[in-house]
Amino acid sequence: MEEGINGILLAPTPDAWVEAAAARWRELLNDHAQCEKKAASTALALMFTYPEDRRLGTALSRLAREELRHFEQVQKLMAALEVPFERQRPGRYASGLRAALRTADPGRKLDLLLTGALIEARSCERFRLLAPRLPAEVGGFYAQLAHSEARHYEQYLDLAQKTAAPKWRERLRVLAGHEARLATAPDGQLRFHSGPPAHLPDPVQ
């Protein structure tokens, strides 16, 4: 992990997640496609909530376009590899992070941006961990995505700092604590942002 991402994530992804995801990467592509769409819609939601912030609007519009391009790439890969579409229950990660957000501004804007940074940082970490373990065509793609996510992490963090919220570092640590628990505690579902597999079999796989 590069310095920045290393600094923001409070716990590394457990080996057990990497093992499971490397073995089941084909079925994880379904969740990956969903994540790219969600990343775009999260950016858009922020643009709608803070229309007066033009700097945020422009930065997140560009970011959303990039996530959508990734979505198209994942879909193309799934078609090429004949990975069938599968409707999956959402994992606990996004809803778990959402539960930690403050509900009113000014705190909410900072929390949304910091959470955006954390998600991008975790994505970057996991793409890097998986890239060398997957077949070349997928691994190469994941290595590229890791670069984009590192950039997105920096953009979210930059926007968070520009809100000029006092004590943003403290708030980041609190949210990063929630994120680290969600990403490392045993999880009944295998997802791109899930924890490592719990002993129980995953009922929806």
Place this chain on the structure above:
Amino acid sequence: MEEGINGILLAPTPDAWVEAAAARWRELLNDHAQCEKKAASTALALMFTYPEDRRLGTALSRLAREELRHFEQVQKLMAALEVPFERQRPGRYASGLRAALRTADPGRKLDLLLTGALIEARSCERFRLLAPRLPAEVGGFYAQLAHSEARHYEQYLDLAQKTAAPKWRERLRVLAGHEARLATAPDGQLRFHSGPPAHLPDPVQ
């Protein structure tokens, strides 16, 4: 209007709207920026609702990226022209169209796609009407946007036809009737998709 758009819209935009919009184009840029964002989020909502439809996912992801690029261009233009941000109440057009949609599938998917085609067709018509009446830098931009919207209209109509819904033409005529009324009946608010000004002054301008 070209043949396709001429065929889908059941009533042309009234001259009174064109007069008002050409006179107040600067303040309409706020609504225009909002429309580009909404066009992107409408496409994304369809992608989330029908994740199993890969053709739809790819087509609408590309369309959303283009709308977001337009949003960035409008924001840049507003900054260059020093048009201030202004929070506006939403107009009646989107909610009026939504009210006419069937609530359950398979009908809903067809309705959403046909409505998408209608909105793009109306946007195209209005960009063409405004382009020659605005200062060159804005008029040239609007002429370009008219081309994109014509393409988007065709893409939505193509996706609608591919749902293989029987009687899609009849349904299009029904929805186009609603659209035409919303776009031509006197309206208390001036918006990009509003009707022509009612005699009452617009309370939020």
